[in-house]
Amino acid sequence: AQRVTQPEKLLSVFKGAPVELKCNYSYSGSPELFWYVQYSRQRLQLLLRHISRESIKGFTADLNKGETSFHLKKPFAQEEDSAMYYCALREIQGAQKLVFGQGTRLTINP
Amino acid sequence: ETGVTQSPTHLIKTRGQQVTLRCSSQSGHNTVSWYQQALGQGPQFIFQYYREEENGRGNFPPRFSGLQFPNYSSELNVNALELDDSALYLCASSSGGHPYNEQFFGPGTRLTVL
Numbered sequence: 013a014q015r016v017t018q019p020e021k022l023l024s025v026f027k028g029a030p031v032e033l034k035c036n037y038s039y040s041g042s043p044e045l046f047w048y049v050q051y052s053r054q055r056l057q058l059l060l061r062h063i064s065r066e067s068i069k070g071f072t073a074d075l076n077k078g079e080t081s082f083h084l085k086k087p088f089a090q091e092e093d094s095a096m097y098y099c100a101l102r103e104i105q106g107a108q109k110l111v112f113g114q115g116t117r118l119t120i121n122p
Numbered sequence: 123e124t125g126v127t128q129s130p131t132h133l134i135k136t137r138g139q140q141v142t143l144r145c146s147s148q149s150g151h152n153t154v155s156w157y158q159q160a161l162g163q164g165p166q167f168i169f170q171y172y173r174e175e176e177n178g179r180g181n182f183p184p185r186f187s188g189l190q191f192p193n194y195s196s197e198l199n200v201n202a203l204e205l206d207d208s209a210l211y212l213c214a215s216s217s218g219g220h221p222y223n224e225q226f227f228g229p230g231t232r233l234t235v236l
Contacts (some may be wrong), residue, residue: 017154055228055229055230056227057226058225061224098164098165100164108170108178108179109166109167109170109178109194110155110157110214111167112166113164115164
């Protein structure tokens with residue numbers, strides 16, 4: 013069965029420090045991986061997807077099929093990065109449903 | 123272009139009652155997915171509708187049912203409510219027919235079952 017694991021429910025770092033949010037997945041096929049973000053009082057929104065291979069708001073994520081990981085990284089955290097982050101995978105076939113991890117609440121301290 | 127809207131924002135029901143939640147898709151989108159998000163958890167897929175037909179279902183009992191209308195708005199119906207149904211219900215719309223189309227989420231409906 014598909015599963016997404018985010019081992020840290022809470023992560024707190026200082027402004028300017030590097031950030032890494034961990035995500036591991038299990039899936040028998042070739043999934044599509046995403047990071048979604050939810051800022052305070054806002055709706056869930058897409059941050060980035062592995063097929064785009066782009067940096068959004070300074071964040072990057074590399075799909076490591078050998079380690080089945082898709083960790084989110086940013087070299088220098090900013091206070092506006094404080095939010096709830098969800099890693100998700102999507103099946104390529106069928107309903108293409110999203111399977112989410114439980115989320116990591118990131119807090120950037122000034 | 124308007125985004126995904128959901129109604130009501132929140133509601134309170136008692137065990138055994140029935141509830142209908144509504145979702146208006148983003149303009150031009152013909153696919154809607156519903157998710158349940160329990161407190162402290164990530165969203166969990168309930169089902170998806172594409173052009174008014176159910177196009178996939180998660181691990182939810184039959185008392186969770188849905189509809190999609192010709193204008194691509196959608197309803198989620200839950201019968202015989204249980205305490206564990208208390209959650210935030212999210213809908214997400216997308217343009218079907220392409221595997222990589224982004225799903226855009228609504229603000230959610232918070233359901234409390236007493």
